Amino acid sequence: MGGIDKIAQGMGYLSKTRPLKALGNAWNKNPEGVLAGATVASIVLKDGIGCAMYVTQSLNNKKIPDEKRKFVAALDLTNGGLMILAQIALFFLSRQYSGKIFKNVFGKSFNELAKNQTIARLQMNAAKAGKGFAKYMKLEKVFDKVEKNGKDLFKFLFDIAAATIVGKRVIVPLIATPFAKKVENWMGKKDDKSSETAKEVNTAAPVMTGNETRNQASGPTNLIEKYKQNYGK
Secondary structure, three states, X not given: OOHHHHHHHHHHHHHOOHHHHHHHHHHHHOHHXXXXXXXXXXXHHHHHHHHHHHHHHHHOOOOOOHHHHHHHHHHXXXXXXXXXXXXXXXXXXXXXXXXHHHHHHHHHHOOHHHHHHHHHHHHHHHHHOOOOOHHHOOHHHHXXXXXXHHHHHHHHHHHHHHHHHHHXXXXXXXXXXXXXXXXXXXXXXXXXXXXXXXXXXXXOOOOOOHHHHHHHHHOOOOHHHHHHHHHOO
């Protein structure tokens, strides 16, 4: 069996699994919803991987001073986490209103009056061309399909834009900046406490080793010091 046959066999096996069957059924019912969800999921996954890489890089970046590494890594983690949460929240929120917004914006183009006028024009043009009406008996279904496709396209673009542009590029910077300031203040307090502890340790009385204790008990061991003690200056 060749390599292509093995790949085809593997794909055939995967297509029979429950997750892919459920995905296929969902696609048949609502392809726009599945496509939009997969798009946002891929963006969120990419941002999650990028966030992990930035945090790891900041923690191990030798060019950043040691006392600032944790703070820079915390900022990267905060920014990445907020981007992911904002995109997911804005996507599901826009899902609830994008259909209504489409009706408000394009409602006059797809109401009953617009449908009847469009069908009447098509029938008139067909009559002038000498064509029968048999081909145009399903014009209402075609019109409804055009409306649905237009609505699906609008929802897809609107929801993706809300998640990636509004959530990621507008809301997150507004939230991340003051939040980063709080993180900086919190980390500054921890650094101050660490500095105070280090000062207390440095200013404490030094503990002498066993050799130093023995030297003090037995007097000076330097030959010059012994000479001064015995013979003066």
